[in-house]
Amino acid sequence: MTQVTDEQQTTNPVTQITTYEFPLNERIRTLLRLEDLFAKFGFFMSQDHRLDHHTALLTLFEIIEVGSRADLKSDLLQELDRQRASLVQFRGHPGVDRHMLEETLASIDSTATQLNQCNGRLGYHLRDNEFLMIIRSRCTIPGGVCEFDLPGYHRWQSRSAQARRVDIEAWFEPMRPLAKAIELVLKILRHSGEMSMVTAEQGNYTQQMSGKTFQLLRVDLPSDLEVVPEFSANKYMLWIRFNIPNANGVSKNNPYLEPIEFKIRLCNL
Structure with a gap:
């Protein structure tokens, strides 16, 4: 995974930097893949063209595939709990930014609470959605979602961009707590260690x-x-x-x- 940022330097006011990330275990590899897919999904969902929304659905199906591990939710909850226990020890410690510490702890508590309320595996709620599962099965066939193959899908794509977006957001909503948990865990991980x-x-x-x-x-x-x-x-x-x-x-x-x-x-x- 690569990220492009701007870094201020004395000799050159703005030097563009490319950050390369290399996961050192399978667990982090999975989190990075899901983070990338969530970012792509958010981008295509926010667009208006029907092909962008088709790509958003394809990305949603990829998220289900990658995140289907049964222990993903429990792994994240355990990690959030461990990070909270570690950070609580710094309360009252001299030199610690109290405001930032409390803000981080509140974010961990809120994320863990929302994640704990999720039921089943990631995307499990969509498996009973016949409309989406038919689209998913046809996507494995090259050109398998043409209008003559899936007239119902063609009708859905002909709706307004806002109507399609409302549907997509509803299908994604139960996954949002897990996406937020992944974002928070990776943020904590990226800020650990010394550069x-x-x-x-x-x-x-x-x-x-x-x-x-x-x-x-x-x-x-x-x-x-x-x-x-x-x-x-x-x-x-x-x-x-x-x-x-x-x-x-x-x-x-x-x-x-x-x-x-x-x-x-x-x-x-």
Whole structure:
């Protein structure tokens, strides 16, 4: 997953930065995938064209597939409870921003309460919706949702953008607490650990992990640097190799051999 941000620097007022994120376990991999899908869903749902709303439904079906793990809700509740217990210890601690601490604790409490009220697996409420399940089954067939295949869907698409959006929001609403919980857990995770400036000699960087376990690696690179990072990590060693992308975007056989200064953050809940 990549994110583009602006970073203020002394020599250059605005330097565009691309952030690469690499999950270090399957649990975080799932959360990042769902976060990406929720963002795409929100974008396409907010548009007005019927094809945008079709894409929103396809994304909704992907969310159901990725988030169908039975323990996803319990994992998030346990993590929120653990983070709350950890943060409560800082109440009254000198040097701690009390307002920010209480705001974070309130957000955790509110998110956990809403998530606890959700029933069943993610998207389980949609499995009894015959209209959506027929569309979902036809989407696996190339061109399978043409108007002559699904006239009922064609009629729905011919409704006003606002009417379609009301339906889509209603179908998504039971998933909102889980989306908010994922957003909060990943926000806490991303702000953990310290950001360090390091150098990759001849396009390669290694770091001893000393048996420590981390959950997420974040790397900040100048966006105008024509390289693509390749990651590999275990509890003993972290490797980052920088490659030059070719016309097809494939870069493994084209290593970058110059030094690269970049920022790295190893995150852990």
